[in-house]
Amino acid sequence: xxxxxxxxxxxSVPEGENLVLNCSFTDSAIYNLQWFRQDPGKxxxxxxxxxxxxxxxxxxxxxxxxxxxxxxxxxxxxxxxxGDSATYLCAAYTNAGKSTFGDxxxxxxxx
Amino acid sequence: xxxxxxxxxxxxxxxxxxxxxxxxxxxNHEYMSxxxxxxxxxxxxxxxxxxxxxxxxxxxxxxxxxxxxxxxNFPLILESPSPNQTSLYFCASSFGxxxxxxxxxxxxxxxxx
Numbered sequence: 001x002x003x004x005x006x007x008x009x010x011x012s013v014p015e016g017e018n019l020v021l022n023c024s025f026t027d028s029a030i031y032n033l034q035w036f037r038q039d040p041g042k043x044x045x046x047x048x049x050x051x052x053x054x055x056x057x058x059x060x061x062x063x064x065x066x067x068x069x070x071x072x073x074x075x076x077x078x079x080x081x082x083g084d085s086a087t088y089l090c091a092a093y094t095n096a097g098k099s100t101f102g103d104x105x106x107x108x109x110x111x
Numbered sequence: 112x113x114x115x116x117x118x119x120x121x122x123x124x125x126x127x128x129x130x131x132x133x134x135x136x137x138x139n140h141e142y143m144s145x146x147x148x149x150x151x152x153x154x155x156x157x158x159x160x161x162x163x164x165x166x167x168x169x170x171x172x173x174x175x176x177x178x179x180x181x182x183x184n185f186p187l188i189l190e191s192p193s194p195n196q197t198s199l200y201f202c203a204s205s206f207g208x209x210x211x212x213x214x215x216x217x218x219x220x221x222x223x224x
Contacts, residue, residue: 031210043115043201043215044154051210089154097142097161097208098169101154 002027004092006102013080014110021075021105023090028068030092035064035075038087038104047088048075080109113138117202117216124192125224132187132219134202140214142205143185144169145177147198148218154201160185161208192223 036044048064144159156169160179176188
Protein backbone atom coordinates (compact mmCIF):
# COMPACT_ATOMS: atom_id res chain seq x y z
CA UNK A 1 0.00 0.00 0.00
CA UNK A 2 1.31 3.43 -0.97
CA UNK A 3 2.31 5.72 1.89
CA UNK A 4 3.11 9.38 1.45
CA UNK A 5 5.00 11.39 4.06
CA UNK A 6 5.60 15.12 4.20
CA UNK A 7 8.32 16.73 6.25
CA UNK A 8 8.26 19.09 8.02
CA UNK A 9 4.67 19.20 9.31
CA UNK A 10 5.00 22.94 9.87
CA UNK A 11 7.43 25.61 8.75
CA SER A 12 7.75 29.28 9.60
CA VAL A 13 10.05 31.55 7.59
CA PRO A 14 10.61 35.29 7.16
CA GLU A 15 9.41 36.92 3.97
CA GLY A 16 11.83 36.67 1.07
CA GLU A 17 13.38 33.38 2.07
CA ASN A 18 13.67 30.48 -0.36
CA LEU A 19 12.33 27.22 1.01
CA VAL A 20 11.93 23.53 0.22
CA LEU A 21 9.06 21.25 1.16
CA ASN A 22 9.61 17.51 1.06
CA CYS A 23 7.39 14.63 0.03
CA SER A 24 8.36 10.96 0.09
CA PHE A 25 6.42 7.92 -1.16
CA THR A 26 6.97 4.23 -0.64
CA ASP A 27 5.84 2.76 -3.97
CA SER A 28 7.74 4.13 -6.97
CA ALA A 29 5.18 2.74 -9.45
CA ILE A 30 3.35 6.04 -9.64
CA TYR A 31 1.66 7.57 -12.65
CA ASN A 32 2.30 11.11 -11.49
CA LEU A 33 2.76 13.30 -8.45
CA GLN A 34 0.79 16.45 -7.81
CA TRP A 35 1.35 19.33 -5.39
CA PHE A 36 -1.62 21.21 -3.96
CA ARG A 37 -2.23 24.28 -1.87
CA GLN A 38 -5.01 24.42 0.73
CA ASP A 39 -6.10 27.60 2.46
CA PRO A 40 -8.01 27.35 5.77
CA GLY A 41 -11.61 26.30 5.22
CA LYS A 42 -11.12 25.94 1.50
CA UNK A 43 -10.67 23.22 -1.06
CA UNK A 44 -7.39 22.21 -2.64
CA UNK A 45 -5.85 23.97 -5.61
CA UNK A 46 -3.47 22.11 -7.88
CA UNK A 47 -0.10 23.86 -8.16
CA UNK A 48 2.09 21.53 -10.16
CA UNK A 49 1.76 18.09 -11.70
CA UNK A 50 4.80 15.99 -12.56
CA UNK A 51 4.32 12.99 -14.80
CA UNK A 52 6.31 9.89 -13.90
CA UNK A 53 8.55 10.38 -16.95
CA UNK A 54 9.42 13.96 -15.97
CA UNK A 55 12.00 15.24 -13.52
CA UNK A 56 10.58 18.64 -12.72
CA UNK A 57 7.93 21.25 -13.40
CA UNK A 58 8.00 25.00 -12.89
CA UNK A 59 5.32 27.61 -12.46
CA UNK A 60 6.37 31.12 -11.55
CA UNK A 61 8.20 31.01 -8.22
CA UNK A 62 7.39 27.33 -7.73
CA UNK A 63 9.51 24.41 -8.87
CA UNK A 64 8.68 20.79 -8.17
CA UNK A 65 11.07 17.90 -8.73
CA UNK A 66 10.50 14.17 -8.84
CA UNK A 67 12.94 11.33 -8.21
CA UNK A 68 11.03 8.07 -8.58
CA UNK A 69 14.01 5.87 -7.80
CA UNK A 70 14.42 7.39 -4.35
CA UNK A 71 10.70 7.94 -3.80
CA UNK A 72 11.02 11.68 -3.30
CA UNK A 73 9.58 14.92 -4.54
CA UNK A 74 10.38 18.46 -3.47
CA UNK A 75 8.52 21.73 -3.85
CA UNK A 76 10.81 24.73 -4.01
CA UNK A 77 9.31 28.16 -3.33
CA UNK A 78 11.48 31.11 -4.24
CA UNK A 79 11.32 34.52 -2.57
CA UNK A 80 8.47 33.56 -0.26
CA UNK A 81 5.67 36.04 0.42
CA UNK A 82 3.04 36.25 3.19
CA GLY A 83 0.43 35.26 0.61
CA ASP A 84 2.20 31.91 0.28
CA SER A 85 1.06 31.01 3.80
CA ALA A 86 -1.08 27.88 3.47
CA THR A 87 -0.92 24.12 3.79
CA TYR A 88 0.86 22.34 0.96
CA LEU A 89 -0.02 18.75 0.16
CA CYS A 90 1.48 16.26 -2.23
CA ALA A 91 -0.37 13.31 -3.74
CA ALA A 92 0.87 10.24 -5.58
CA TYR A 93 -1.37 8.76 -8.31
CA THR A 94 -1.56 5.37 -9.95
CA ASN A 95 -2.84 5.04 -13.51
CA ALA A 96 -5.81 3.09 -12.15
CA GLY A 97 -7.26 6.19 -10.54
CA LYS A 98 -6.11 5.70 -6.95
CA SER A 99 -4.48 8.55 -5.08
CA THR A 100 -2.63 8.82 -1.79
CA PHE A 101 -2.11 12.16 -0.09
CA GLY A 102 0.46 13.26 2.43
CA ASP A 103 -0.61 15.01 5.61
CA UNK A 104 0.71 18.34 4.37
CA UNK A 105 3.17 21.00 5.46
CA UNK A 106 1.69 24.14 6.98
CA UNK A 107 3.74 27.12 5.87
CA UNK A 108 3.72 30.51 7.58
CA UNK A 109 5.59 33.36 5.92
CA UNK A 110 6.10 36.26 8.29
CA UNK A 111 6.22 39.83 6.96
CA UNK B 112 -16.79 29.35 -14.86
CA UNK B 113 -15.18 25.91 -14.65
CA UNK B 114 -15.93 24.46 -11.27
CA UNK B 115 -16.78 21.54 -9.04
CA UNK B 116 -19.86 22.25 -6.97
CA UNK B 117 -20.65 20.45 -3.75
CA UNK B 118 -23.81 20.77 -1.72
CA UNK B 119 -24.48 21.32 1.06
CA UNK B 120 -21.53 23.25 2.46
CA UNK B 121 -22.42 22.35 6.03
CA UNK B 122 -24.60 19.51 7.28
CA UNK B 123 -25.55 18.40 10.77
CA UNK B 124 -27.48 15.18 11.09
CA UNK B 125 -28.20 12.37 13.50
CA UNK B 126 -27.02 8.79 13.56
CA UNK B 127 -28.84 6.56 11.10
CA UNK B 128 -30.54 9.23 9.02
CA UNK B 129 -29.70 8.67 5.36
CA UNK B 130 -28.09 11.59 3.57
CA UNK B 131 -26.67 12.49 0.19
CA UNK B 132 -23.93 14.97 -0.60
CA UNK B 133 -24.10 16.11 -4.19
CA UNK B 134 -21.16 16.84 -6.48
CA UNK B 135 -21.38 18.28 -9.96
CA UNK B 136 -18.71 19.42 -12.42
CA UNK B 137 -19.15 21.47 -15.59
CA UNK B 138 -15.84 20.61 -17.28
CA ASN B 139 -16.87 17.36 -18.99
CA HIS B 140 -14.35 15.46 -16.88
CA GLU B 141 -14.26 11.68 -17.04
CA TYR B 142 -12.72 11.20 -13.60
CA MET B 143 -14.39 12.07 -10.30
CA SER B 144 -13.44 11.18 -6.76
CA UNK B 145 -14.52 11.63 -3.15
CA UNK B 146 -12.18 12.25 -0.21
CA UNK B 147 -12.53 12.82 3.48
CA UNK B 148 -10.14 14.97 5.47
CA UNK B 149 -9.60 14.41 9.18
CA UNK B 150 -7.08 16.03 11.53
CA UNK B 151 -4.04 13.82 11.90
CA UNK B 152 -5.20 11.43 9.17
CA UNK B 153 -4.93 13.69 6.16
CA UNK B 154 -6.96 13.34 2.98
CA UNK B 155 -8.17 9.82 2.25
CA UNK B 156 -9.87 8.57 -0.89
CA UNK B 157 -13.36 7.09 -0.42
CA UNK B 158 -14.54 6.19 -3.94
CA UNK B 159 -13.62 7.20 -7.43
CA UNK B 160 -15.07 6.89 -10.91
CA UNK B 161 -13.19 6.85 -14.19
CA UNK B 162 -16.31 7.23 -16.31
CA UNK B 163 -20.08 6.86 -16.34
CA UNK B 164 -21.27 3.66 -14.66
CA UNK B 165 -17.70 2.85 -13.50
CA UNK B 166 -16.91 3.23 -9.80
CA UNK B 167 -14.14 1.81 -7.61
CA UNK B 168 -13.29 1.74 -3.94
CA UNK B 169 -10.62 3.96 -2.50
CA UNK B 170 -8.93 3.41 0.83
CA UNK B 171 -11.91 4.05 3.12
CA UNK B 172 -15.15 2.99 1.34
CA UNK B 173 -16.93 1.40 4.31
CA UNK B 174 -20.23 3.09 5.12
CA UNK B 175 -20.42 4.99 1.83
CA UNK B 176 -22.06 4.49 -1.55
CA UNK B 177 -21.66 6.34 -4.81
CA UNK B 178 -23.24 6.30 -8.24
CA UNK B 179 -22.24 7.72 -11.62
CA UNK B 180 -25.28 7.73 -13.82
CA UNK B 181 -24.32 10.94 -15.59
CA UNK B 182 -20.89 12.27 -16.44
CA UNK B 183 -21.29 15.53 -14.53
CA ASN B 184 -22.69 14.16 -11.24
CA PHE B 185 -21.14 11.95 -8.58
CA PRO B 186 -23.22 11.91 -5.39
CA LEU B 187 -21.93 10.47 -2.11
CA ILE B 188 -24.52 8.54 -0.13
CA LEU B 189 -24.38 7.69 3.56
CA GLU B 190 -27.13 5.11 4.11
CA SER B 191 -26.80 5.04 7.90
CA PRO B 192 -24.38 7.73 9.08
CA SER B 193 -22.42 7.21 12.27
CA PRO B 194 -20.44 9.69 14.40
CA ASN B 195 -17.13 8.38 13.02
CA GLN B 196 -18.21 9.74 9.62
CA THR B 197 -18.05 13.28 10.98
CA SER B 198 -15.50 14.82 8.67
CA LEU B 199 -14.74 17.35 5.94
CA TYR B 200 -15.60 15.86 2.56
CA PHE B 201 -14.20 16.89 -0.80
CA CYS B 202 -15.24 16.01 -4.31
CA ALA B 203 -12.74 16.36 -7.16
CA SER B 204 -12.62 15.82 -10.91
CA SER B 205 -10.15 15.71 -13.77
CA PHE B 206 -9.78 14.72 -17.38
CA GLY B 207 -8.68 11.19 -18.12
CA UNK B 208 -8.27 8.52 -15.46
CA UNK B 209 -7.21 10.70 -12.54
CA UNK B 210 -3.68 11.38 -13.68
CA UNK B 211 -4.40 14.90 -14.82
CA UNK B 212 -4.75 18.15 -12.93
CA UNK B 213 -7.33 17.63 -10.21
CA UNK B 214 -10.02 20.22 -9.51
CA UNK B 215 -11.57 20.25 -6.04
CA UNK B 216 -14.90 21.41 -4.72
CA UNK B 217 -15.11 23.72 -1.70
CA UNK B 218 -15.91 20.92 0.71
CA UNK B 219 -18.81 19.71 2.86
CA UNK B 220 -18.42 19.79 6.62
CA UNK B 221 -20.52 16.93 7.99
CA UNK B 222 -21.34 16.43 11.65
CA UNK B 223 -23.14 13.25 12.71
CA UNK B 224 -24.54 13.44 16.24
